[in-house]
Amino acid sequence: MRVGYLSDESDHTDLRESLQDLGHTVNAVSESAEITDCELVIIAVDEARLPEYVEALALHARRGQIFVHTALSYGAQILDPLETTGAVVAALAPLAGEIWVIDALDELGSTIIELLAAELGLRVFPVPDSRRQRLLAGLSFARFAEAARNDAASMLLEALGNEKAACDIARGVVSAGALPGVDKLSAQHAAMADPGLARSFVDLARRTAEQTGADDIELWAIGQDRGS
Amino acid sequence: MRVGYLSDESDHTDLRESLQDLGHTVNAVSESAEITDCELVIIAVDEARLPEYVEALALHARRGQIFVHTALSYGAQILDPLETTGAVVAALAPLAGEIWVIDALDELGSTIIELLAAELGLRVFPVPDSRRQRLLAGLSFARFAEAARNDAASMLLEALGNEKAACDIARGVVSAGALPGVDKLSAQHAAMADPGLARSFVDLARRTAEQTGADDIELWAIGQDRGS
Numbered sequence: 001m002r003v004g005y006l007s008d009e010s011d012h013t014d015l016r017e018s019l020q021d022l023g024h025t026v027n028a029v030s031e032s033a034e035i036t037d038c039e040l041v042i043i044a045v046d047e048a049r050l051p052e053y054v055e056a057l058a059l060h061a062r063r064g065q066i067f068v069h070t071a072l073s074y075g076a077q078i079l080d081p082l083e084t085t086g087a088v089v090a091a092l093a094p095l096a097g098e099i100w101v102i103d104a105l106d107e108l109g110s111t112i113i114e115l116l117a118a119e120l121g122l123r124v125f126p127v128p129d130s131r132r133q134r135l136l137a138g139l140s141f142a143r144f145a146e147a148a149r150n151d152a153a154s155m156l157l158e159a160l161g162n163e164k165a166a167c168d169i170a171r172g173v174v175s176a177g178a179l180p181g182v183d184k185l186s187a188q189h190a191a192m193a194d195p196g197l198a199r200s201f202v203d204l205a206r207r208t209a210e211q212t213g214a215d216d217i218e219l220w221a222i223g224q225d226r227g228s
Numbered sequence: 229m230r231v232g233y234l235s236d237e238s239d240h241t242d243l244r245e246s247l248q249d250l251g252h253t254v255n256a257v258s259e260s261a262e263i264t265d266c267e268l269v270i271i272a273v274d275e276a277r278l279p280e281y282v283e284a285l286a287l288h289a290r291r292g293q294i295f296v297h298t299a300l301s302y303g304a305q306i307l308d309p310l311e312t313t314g315a316v317v318a319a320l321a322p323l324a325g326e327i328w329v330i331d332a333l334d335e336l337g338s339t340i341i342e343l344l345a346a347e348l349g350l351r352v353f354p355v356p357d358s359r360r361q362r363l364l365a366g367l368s369f370a371r372f373a374e375a376a377r378n379d380a381a382s383m384l385l386e387a388l389g390n391e392k393a394a395c396d397i398a399r400g401v402v403s404a405g406a407l408p409g410v411d412k413l414s415a416q417h418a419a420m421a422d423p424g425l426a427r428s429f430v431d432l433a434r435r436t437a438e439q440t441g442a443d444d445i446e447l448w449a450i451g452q453d454r455g456s
Contacts, residue, residue, distance in 0.1 A: 073412070097402025099393050123393070131387045137416035137429070138383030142397045142404035144432030145376035147439050149400065152373050155366030159359045165327050165351070169370045171399065172377065174325025176370035184301070188365035196438045201365070203431035204372035210424045211375050 004029040004038035011044035018120050032056040043069040054081050061085040068092050075103035075129040101127040182220045232257040232266035239272035241322055246348050260284040271297040282309050289313040296320050303331035303357040329355040410448045
């Protein structure tokens with residue numbers, strides 16, 4: 001395929017190289033008018049500027065061309081101005097590691113983006129706009145869980161002197177077991193010198209207690225929160 | 229070895245079976261006086277009652293006997309009354325999965341507990357009392373990190389419809405990447421219906437921001453906290 005690749009410094013995908021490696025002819029696009037000969041146009045620009053790029057490209061799009069954007073915050077709908085010219089549109093955005101999410105407006109778009117993803121060897125999941133905010137929040141939460149893991153791992157490392165063991169426990173590779181009682185949590189909390197760490201300890205105790213139905217721990221955490 | 233095994237319903241170790249499987253003669257101890265013939269006595273009782281059991285056992289202990297307790301909250305020091313009778317004392321407590329921690333009061337105690345752990349095939353780390361509170365707090369934090377992982381995983385599962393992918397991201401098997409900006413976090417937070425989840429989102433955003441030096445996110449989180 002002749003591929004036009006419109007990107008800016010926000011593009012952290014390696015789609016350009018991957019497409020080239022697969023034998024496609026990939027040309028960088030700097031002006032919208034340059035897409036005329038392209039069968040496929042990849043739009044890998046900063047999310048905030050995606051709508052304006054779409055408007056500009058729509059002036060030169062034609063029936064049968066394929067347009068794919070890589071912005072995780074948007075589904076295929078954002079490409080509507082291109083779709084009304086008769087082009088096929090889809091979203092193909094990197095989520096985490098080798099996991100990507102896709103979206104399309106119709107069956108043809110779905111088929112094409114799945115074929116392209118398969119050719120690229122990507123692990124993709126369709127995510128409609130109705131689930132997009134959930135996805136983004138879940139991804140943020142996964143990033144936050146890393147902070148909790150970091151705190152757990154650094155405390156365990158200090159205590160055990162062994163990084164592998166500390167990380168295995170912090171990551172849940174081996175189970176940390178049941179929650180201790182309120183008296184023990186309270187003593188652990190009282191011994192913490194770092195205020196940020198101590199606050200996070202209480203916050204997470206509260207959420208853990210909510211999840212497990214440990215009412216006494218939840219009440220303790222709420223009390224700590226109010227007192228601080 | 230002739231092993232006396234003093235335990236109650238709080239004993240979740242499988243030391244008794246493991247010692248038997250290794251060919252030792254293991255007898256349950258119900259009265260302190262029954263330890264007279266034992267070369268090794270395992271004390272696997274509720275932590276809160278450990279001191280009183282130690283006092284009672286000390287009346288019957290003799291030089292050369294080995295006493296080992298399994299309470300994670302204590303080091304070997306709690307066995308002092310036994311040690312003064314000339315017995316060798318040590319702590320061998322399960323931490324997480326196959327990871328155990330050990331403590332002793334002298335070189336002989338260290339050697340013996342390491343030999344016993346090696347015979348049992350346990351992965352052990354020495355933890356002195358000076359690091360015990362850190363260890364316990366780190367273990368609690370690891371348990372809490374599980375709560376954050378659970379929230380991330382359930383959101384991602386709803387969005388992706390694939391448990392393996394959701395768990396891989398939530399557990400950090402694949403990286404969730406960089407933190408989004410404040411505007412995106414704020415939008416994600418605003419869309420959350422579950423108040424406990426939304427509160428934890430802000431709490432964890434704040435801790436993550438502290439760790440990464442993202443001042444704008446930290447300020448946003450503090451503002452949310454005050455406003456709620």
